[in-house]
Amino acid sequence: xxxxxxxxxxxxxxxxxxxxxxxxxxxxxxxxxxxxxxxxxxxxxxxxxxxxxxxxxxxxxxxxxxxxxxxxxxxxxxxxxxxxxxxxxxxxxxxxxxxxxxxxxxxxxxxxxxxxxxxxxxxxxxxxxxxxxxxxxxxxxxxxxxxxxxxx
Numbered sequence: 001x002x003x004x005x006x007x008x009x010x011x012x013x014x015x016x017x018x019x020x021x022x023x024x025x026x027x028x029x030x031x032x033x034x035x036x037x038x039x040x041x042x043x044x045x046x047x048x049x050x051x052x053x054x055x056x057x058x059x060x061x062x063x064x065x066x067x068x069x070x071x072x073x074x075x076x077x078x079x080x081x082x083x084x085x086x087x088x089x090x091x092x093x094x095x096x097x098x099x100x101x102x103x104x105x106x107x108x109x110x111x112x113x114x115x116x117x118x119x120x121x122x123x124x125x126x127x128x129x130x131x132x133x134x135x136x137x138x139x140x141x142x143x144x145x146x147x148x149x150x151x152x
Contacts, residue, residue: 002043002044002045002046004038004041004042004044004061005044006041006042007038007040007041007063008039008041008065008072010039011039011064012036013036016036016064019064019073023073023074025106025107027104027106028106028112030112030137030139031104031138034061034139034142035063038063039063039064040060040061040062040064040071041060042059042061043058043142043145045147046058046145047145047147047148048116048134048135048144048145048146049134049144050116050132050134051133052132053132056096056100056116057096057148058095059096061094062076062092062093062094062095073091073092076095076101080092080101088107089105089106089107090103090104090106091106092104093114093138098119099119099120100116100118100120101116101117102114102115102116102117102134103115112136112137113133113136113137114134114135114138114140114141115132115133115134117131118130118131118132
């Protein structure tokens, strides 16, 4: 299990509920629990597999901050969607060192799933999309974090 450093302080369930209202989503239970126990941070190890592509790195997992600043869920969602809107129900929950995003689905048939959004377009699927499923849940995503493979 990874360790986290640089989290953003303690939250109450009321804080998380207020963020859900502000974002217009209902967070999956495992992500809500992550916010209540860690409230963001830089994981170590931080590499994760992107099926069919290779490994990517997490720079930061976002949390709820008192100010609209870097790594705050609401602020990062605004930044991520300035040029390309996300489908309804998706939020940005982390990034990689190159500016790509980790997305969490909060509704529909894929609620709870985590996706890697390659903003640089280095990895593009045959259908032209650059979003890749990486875990069936936020907890599974965190559990998948590992040290960068030696052959990468």
